[in-house]
Amino acid sequence: MSAKKQSPLYEAPGRSGMRLVSEFSLPLERRLLGFVVAVDLFLIALHIVTGATLPAIPRLLNISFDFSLAETFGYGKWIAIIVLLLAAYRHRRLAILPSMAAVFTLMLLDDSLQIHERLGAERVEVLNLGATSWAKAQDIGEILVWGLMAALVLPIIAIGFVRSNAQGRRIGVVLVALIGLYAVFGGIIDVLHQPFTALPYGIQIADLLEDGGEMIVGSLILAHVAALSRHLRRAPPR
Incomplete structure (x- = not known):
């Protein structure tokens, strides 16, 4: 729906405190x-197209490579999301907004600096991890790093929820759900590359599902946060 019209997501709950799906x-x-x-x-x-017509996809056009056009565009989305959340917080003091901005900042840093890939590789060496039938050793190492990152992120989100009112908590639930959807492509499909290797063009398909899915969900998050920020900045200050 248009951001110009108030959504039930942003309205106060009814007397029962419940909201119909x-x-x-x-x-x-x-x-x-x-x-x-x-x-x-x-x-x-x-x-x-370049993958189908050239011996190798140019690095700049490969959506799987860091600092390619697609990845750089993705970094821009995260930056815009962070700015929009902080702009909304200046007008509406909902603690969930800076909390989620911090989470997206961590996602930006992880995406651009390859944090979970690098630390995952270190975990493989330190713990002497081996491949399984469903995941490579590197993937298992990355899962361990994601667990550590989640341990850092969850308290930040929890603080935002505790210090926000009902409206802020509803906003937080939606943003966390969208991040979860992003994680399906960036995490689950990423570590399931191994089963795709037996399929014709399996690796290419897995890459498209992972990186293409991340791109589309990132755009969805940006469009939602833009609508959220506009609504909160137009609402009476609190």
């Missing part, structure tokens, strides 16, 4: 969503 809709800046998804699809198409 049928009342829920995810506020989105649809024009922004259309633009960023169009860019995503264009970059994915470049990846596919």
